[in-house]
Amino acid sequence: MEYVQFGTSEFKVSRMGLGCMSMSGVYGPADDNESIATLHQAFDLGINFIDTSASYGSGHNHELIAKALKGRRERIVIHSKSGSPRAPDASGMRSGSTPEYLTQNCEQSVKRLGIDCLDIFCMSRVDPNIPVEESVGAMAQLVQRGLTRYVGLSEASAMSINRARKVHPIVSLQMEYSLWSRDPEAGNIAACREFNMGFMAYSPLGRGFFAGAVHDVKDMTDGDGRSNHPRFQPENLARNLKLLGQFEAFAQEKTATPAQLALAWLLAQGNDIIPIPSNKTRRHLEENIRATDIRLSKDDLARLDQIFPPGAAAGPRTKDLHRVNV
Numbered sequence: 070m071e072y073v074q075f076g077t078s079e080f081k082v083s084r085m086g087l088g089c090m091s092m093s094g095v096y097g098p099a100d101d102n103e104s105i106a107t108l109h110q111a112f113d114l115g116i117n118f119i120d121t122s123a124s125y126g127s128g129h130n131h132e133l134i135a136k137a138l139k140g141r142r143e144r145i146v147i148h149s150k151s152g153s154p155r156a157p158d159a160s161g162m163r164s165g166s167t168p169e170y171l172t173q174n175c176e177q178s179v180k181r182l183g184i185d186c187l188d189i190f191c192m193s194r195v196d197p198n199i200p201v202e203e204s205v206g207a208m209a210q211l212v213q214r215g216l217t218r219y220v221g222l223s224e225a226s227a228m229s230i231n232r233a234r235k236v237h238p239i240v241s242l243q244m245e246y247s248l249w250s251r252d253p254e255a256g257n258i259a260a261c262r263e264f265n266m267g268f269m270a271y272s273p274l275g276r277g278f279f280a281g282a283v284h285d286v287k288d289m290t291d292g293d294g295r296s297n298h299p300r301f302q303p304e305n306l307a308r309n310l311k312l313l314g315q316f317e318a319f320a321q322e323k324t325a326t327p328a329q330l331a332l333a334w335l336l337a338q339g340n341d342i343i344p345i346p347s348n349k350t351r352r353h354l355e356e357n358i359r360a361t362d363i364r365l366s367k368d369d370l371a372r373l374d375q376i377f378p379p380g381a382a383a384g385p386r387t388k389d390l391h392r393v394n395v
């Protein structure tokens with residue numbers, strides 16, 4: 070495994086991280102024993118960077134990770150997000166950016182993870198109604214109290230990053246990035262490079278789409294969050310699957326699996342782009358980690374651009390477009 074400097078932090082992180090969201094049943098049922106075995110396997114194979122959130126399984130994810138970290142905490146960099154819960158009223162608006170929420174969330178996250186201090190505490194969404202300076206000011210106090218080493222943002226625009234970093238250094242940005250979600254290319258990655266921040270690519274497999282996990286709406290079991298996602302609605306899915314067919318054929322040509330090819334594309338976007346695929350089984354983890362051995366040529370990258378040109382996906386990347394890239 071190759072390791073790279075993560076922004077201005079003291080961390081050298083593995084070229085690929087591990088997203089833990091699917092271990093809490095977001096894309097169908099998960100088995101805790103297999104999830105813990107997957108985390109251990111990831112650590113043994115050299116992954117030292119994990120992503121979680123207080124919201125995944127309403128605390129289940131943190132408690133699961135706490136079990137897996139026993140005796141290994143020192144070697145692992147933990148990036149934990151605050152979550153952005155929906156208001157209980159009819160508006161259904163997402164927030165999670167008030168100083169009170171962030172403070173309480175970080176205190177609880179540390180407790181549930183069974184650790185003294187997070188490595189990176191990340192605000193899941195910038196709330197357009199709350200000045201980012203206010204939110205980040207509260208996060209800076211959490212650093213002073215020793216509850217987190219660094220502060221990160223998720224789905225923040227270049228403008229928000231620039232405002233936030235005047236209050237406290239922002240170590241990283243996490244944003245959706247994959248062959249079918251290329252928004253970060255419009256300025257977020259450039260901002261990270263300008264300010265020497267780490268960049269984490271979430272949903273790098275298009276929520277399993279590029280791994281061939283959903284070839285039919287019937288592949289989504291009850292409780293699978295993708296059944297509400299715009300790109301997995303029957304009409305959009307059918308259009309997206311037409312493009313996937315060409316992608317899968319190209320993967321075969323490259324003697325890679327589709328998941329490996331999707332991850333290799335992200336790895337080829339720069340040494341500072343860290344994909345964090347979700348894996349809740351050792352089988353998928355072992356397959357995906359081999360993407361770090363694949364080198365794509367300029368021609369390969371051009372071919373992938375041809376198969377999946379920016380904007381080609383049918384359907385927006387989220388239902389909550391007003392809460393991303395804010």
Ligand SMILES: NC(=O)c1ccc[n+]([C@@H]2O[C@H](COP(=O)([O-])OP(=O)(O)OC[C@H]3O[C@@H](n4cnc5c(N)ncnc54)[C@H](OP(=O)(O)O)[C@@H]3O)[C@@H](O)[C@H]2O)c1
Pocket residue numbers: 087088089090091092096120121150193223224243244270271272273274275276277278280281282328345346347348349350353354356357
């Ligand atoms: N900041 C944010 O707002 C945000 C939002 C979403 C996600 N995230 C983070 O990003 C991480 C990854 O995103 P994601 O989970 O949405 O999407 P993803 O990594 O693009 O896709 C995950 C899905 O693909 C499946 N998969 C992975 N490898 C596979 C393989 N080789 N063959 C077949 N299926 C495979 C997984 O199944 P198995 O689990 O069964 O392997 C899972 O259902 C999450 O864990 C979370 O940490 C952050």
